[in-house]
Amino acid sequence: MSHDRTNDPGRRRFLGLAAGAGALAATGLPGRPHAQVATKARIVILGAGAAGTALANRLVERLEGAQITIVDGGAQHWYQPGFSLIAAGLKPPSYSVSRTADWLPAGVTLKPENAAAIDPEARTIALQSGETLRYDYLIVATGLVLDHGAIEGFSLDMVGENGIGALYAGPDYAARTWKAASKFIDEGGSGLFTRPATEMKCAGAPLKHTFLIDDLARKAGTRGKSDFVYAAPQQSLFGVPIVAEKVRMLFGDRGIGTGMQETLTSIEPGAKRATFQTPNGRVERAYDYLHVIPPQRAPEVVRQSGLSWADKWTDQGWVEVDMHSLRHRRYPDIFAVGDVAGVPKGKTAASVKWQVPVVEEHLVAQIAGDTTDASYNGYTSCPLITRVGRAMLIEFDYNNNLTPSFPGIIAPLEELWISWLMKEIALKATYNAMLRGKA
Amino acid sequence: MKDLTFETLIAVFEEIFGRGLFWTMVILAAVITLAYFYVLIRDRAVSWRKFLWAQLSMPIGAVAAVLFVQKVTRSGFADIGGPIDVIVLLGVAVAGAVGLAVLVYTAESLLWPKSDSDS
Numbered sequence: 001m002s003h004d005r006t007n008d009p010g011r012r013r014f015l016g017l018a019a020g021a022g023a024l025a026a027t028g029l030p031g032r033p034h035a036q037v038a039t040k041a042r043i044v045i046l047g048a049g050a051a052g053t054a055l056a057n058r059l060v061e062r063l064e065g066a067q068i069t070i071v072d073g074g075a076q077h078w079y080q081p082g083f084s085l086i087a088a089g090l091k092p093p094s095y096s097v098s099r100t101a102d103w104l105p106a107g108v109t110l111k112p113e114n115a116a117a118i119d120p121e122a123r124t125i126a127l128q129s130g131e132t133l134r135y136d137y138l139i140v141a142t143g144l145v146l147d148h149g150a151i152e153g154f155s156l157d158m159v160g161e162n163g164i165g166a167l168y169a170g171p172d173y174a175a176r177t178w179k180a181a182s183k184f185i186d187e188g189g190s191g192l193f194t195r196p197a198t199e200m201k202c203a204g205a206p207l208k209h210t211f212l213i214d215d216l217a218r219k220a221g222t223r224g225k226s227d228f229v230y231a232a233p234q235q236s237l238f239g240v241p242i243v244a245e246k247v248r249m250l251f252g253d254r255g256i257g258t259g260m261q262e263t264l265t266s267i268e269p270g271a272k273r274a275t276f277q278t279p280n281g282r283v284e285r286a287y288d289y290l291h292v293i294p295p296q297r298a299p300e301v302v303r304q305s306g307l308s309w310a311d312k313w314t315d316q317g318w319v320e321v322d323m324h325s326l327r328h329r330r331y332p333d334i335f336a337v338g339d340v341a342g343v344p345k346g347k348t349a350a351s352v353k354w355q356v357p358v359v360e361e362h363l364v365a366q367i368a369g370d371t372t373d374a375s376y377n378g379y380t381s382c383p384l385i386t387r388v389g390r391a392m393l394i395e396f397d398y399n400n401n402l403t404p405s406f407p408g409i410i411a412p413l414e415e416l417w418i419s420w421l422m423k424e425i426a427l428k429a430t431y432n433a434m435l436r437g438k439a
Numbered sequence: 440m441k442d443l444t445f446e447t448l449i450a451v452f453e454e455i456f457g458r459g460l461f462w463t464m465v466i467l468a469a470v471i472t473l474a475y476f477y478v479l480i481r482d483r484a485v486s487w488r489k490f491l492w493a494q495l496s497m498p499i500g501a502v503a504a505v506l507f508v509q510k511v512t513r514s515g516f517a518d519i520g521g522p523i524d525v526i527v528l529l530g531v532a533v534a535g536a537v538g539l540a541v542l543v544y545t546a547e548s549l550l551w552p553k554s555d556s557d558s
Contacts, residue, residue, distance in 0.1 A: 090513065232489055389518030417514060417524040424512045429454035438450035 025080050036064040037368045044125055044135040048072035049078075049201045050435065051338030051352045052141035053103045057437030058212035058360045060105045063367065068107070069133060071125065073114040074100055077435075078171060079428055081349055084205055084385065086174035087167035088212040089182060095428075096171040103435045115142075137363060140319050140336040142302055144201065144347070147295045152266030154292055158161045162269050163189075163289045167209060168201075181289060185217045188225025192274055197233035198295040198316050201339050201347040204228070204382035204394070207237070207247060209291055214254050215387035223255075226349060229285065231259035231276060239345070240400045243384075246413045250386060259283070266290065298340050307334065309342045315404025318342030323398065324375040326359050332366075335359045343378065345398055350381030353434045383423040391419040475541050478548035487550065493544040497536035504535020 043059065045052045046068050070324040082096035104110055111133070117126040118138070125133040146168055148156055159166045160176030167174040167261050184191055191213065195206040210230050217223040217353060230237070230251065237251070237258065251258060262276035262283060267290065274290055276283045291358045298308060303317035307328060310320070314424070319330050319336035323343045328334035339347045346355065354376060361374035378398030385391045394412050395403045404412045410419060433439035453461050479485065508531050509515055513535060 267514035387518075389512075389514035390520055411521060411523075414521050416520040417518040418527050420514060420518065421508075421512055421527070424514075425455060426451060429451045432454040433447065436450065439447045 031076065036062060037364055038064045039066050039367045041136045041367055042067045042134060042361075043069070043137045043139065044133050045070040045139040046072075046118075046125070047139055047141035047143055047340075048074070048077070048100045048104065048110065049141060049143045049338060050349050050431070051137065051143075051356060053077070053100075053435045054352065054356045054437055055139060055141065055337060055359060056108050057103070057105050057435065058356065059363070060107050061437060062360065062364050064428045066367075067109070068177070069109045069135075070104060071112060071113070071115050071133070072100055072113045072126065073112060073128070075112065076100060077103060080201070081175040081274065081427060081431065083167045083171065084208045084212065086171055087165065087177040087181065087209060088216060088388070089178045090212075090388065093171035093175045096174075105437075115301050118301060118307065120305060120307060120328075120334060136333060137366075138331075139359065140302060140307065140340055141338045141361075142299050142340050144296045144339040145299050147297055148292075150295045151264060151292060153269065154267050154294075154422055163272060163287060164267075164269065164292065165209075165289065166292045166294075168205070168293055177291070181213050181291075182216075184289035185213065185220050185222055186417070187288070188217075188222055189227075190286055191226055191228045191289045191291075192285055192287040193230045194274075195229065195232045195234075195290045196295040197263045198297065199313065199318065199347065200296045202291065202382065203239060203347075204384045206232070206291070206293055208385045211250070211254070211384075211386045212388065213289075214256060214394050219388070226288075228254075228256040229259055230256055231262040231264065231285070233261060233263040235260055236381055240396045240402070241393070242400075242402065242413070243394055243396070246392070247384075252416075258263040259285070267292070291384060296339075302340060307331070307336070313342060323378070324358075325362050326355055326376055335363065343376075343398075345378045345396075345425075346376075346380045348380050348382065349431055349434070350395075351379060353430075353439065356434075377403075381405075383419055383427065384421065385420065386415045389420050390415040390417060391423050391424060392416070393419040393422065468512050471542055471545055475545045475550065478552075479544055482548065482552075486544075489544050489547040492547060493540040496543045499537025501532035501536040503539070504531050507535075 025400055043066055045056055056068060056120045059066065059068055073438060077098045077100045079096040082091055085091040086093055086095060101110060111127060115125050116128045123135050125135065127133065148154060154231055156169055156173065158164045159169065159173050160179045163180050165177030165180045167177040193206060193210040210228065214228055217226055237247040238244040262278050264274060265277050266275045272287055274285050274287055276285065298317035302308065307319045308317040319340055319342050321327060321336045321341050321343065326335050326337055326341055328336065338352050339361050358374045358376045361372045365372040381395040383391045384394050392413060392415055393410050395405060397403050402412050404410065410416065430439050456464065505528060519528065
């Protein structure tokens, strides 16, 4: 078989195919979908968490010449969906930690301190250093604060010792929670898993922690030595009724008892006793392991600013925004996004992913003198881990409708390996892509 | 999931593996695939002897791929919960099998281009 290779038609076809594939790959990448809007607007974003960072990255792509300032005193960025995994010994604390500054785009000014006061009438932000920032548009994305002081007898330095866990408090506290939980797995006893009466971030996390510790005790062969009780102030196990029913069945299957309408009010760490407020008075429960999730509220600077709802969540202070546009109902130049927004659902990273483009559209349209019908429907997603290796990919909206991303393929109320794979492999990656404004 | 575009997928994969590793793997996969087409076109025929070895390597690729995915995700066969999980498992196995077969065939063809008994 001998012929002139340079004139080999097969070879030319092959090279043409390769060039075609390259061209297809190049055109397959969509260009920037929007033209940039030129503006001199001063935009201040309070908070460089998931919402603030994602929005900053998207706004620099959309706006030309805007002065964008982001205010956050936290040097660390926390990937909070990882806390449940850290608190089950599945990931190290470093899994959730990165640097705030590393996610911010060029052209955005980071003020590494917190706001001390917001004046929506004068359109100014006072920083803790005494500096004053003037804004044309304000994005409140401060996140929320955990009110550990509301649980009498509890303080964060107890976490990890004497059977006390509190995974919400941060990556290190999540790791200390695992220290206490793993001791409970080894020794057995009474496990008490709580959640607060307030709105909270990721309402699935208290359930995940319960399911994970149950599963790890089963795999360690010690589940027979322990009993599990999930105590919650609400009347059902989850805000979405169809999911609550599924969780009720799973709890039945796993032998996890429940105490509904029970609000944790105080603990006695020495005696290992927790006190709950119930409609029928106070109830005391003994524990060998107690998972504390404290009440959650808007930060004080937000609650003092006059931006909060006056007739809703008055003990919590979430920002009074329209639930679909996330624009403040009294100050049209202010938006709230993420945990601090006063909307009925959506204190999760998945909600942020859907909220941020809506705020982006409204803000850019407003700057351009235009309007938009971009609307947030309350979308929230929760890969509800039911054991190591399985999860339910639960997605829902304001109306408690299930809104599966993969209908007919990934069943929302089935415990599936694929949902676990998504949590394990794709979730943090998707989160990071979102932070960069690319998802 | 909102706006699951090609660009989003690329961004997610970059985050999973790190940008450098991801594109290195993409280029590696592309090079092996192109090399495979190259040897097919160069030889003008499928070498059935080489193809036999490639086929024999397929179960190894399938098992290795499944075990690899299970190891990095701390899961096992007991976690299979529904039909989609079986499909994903088979998909991983097929990808591992085909990937290794292509690699073996290409490597054989490049390293031992002349095995005249083939043609």
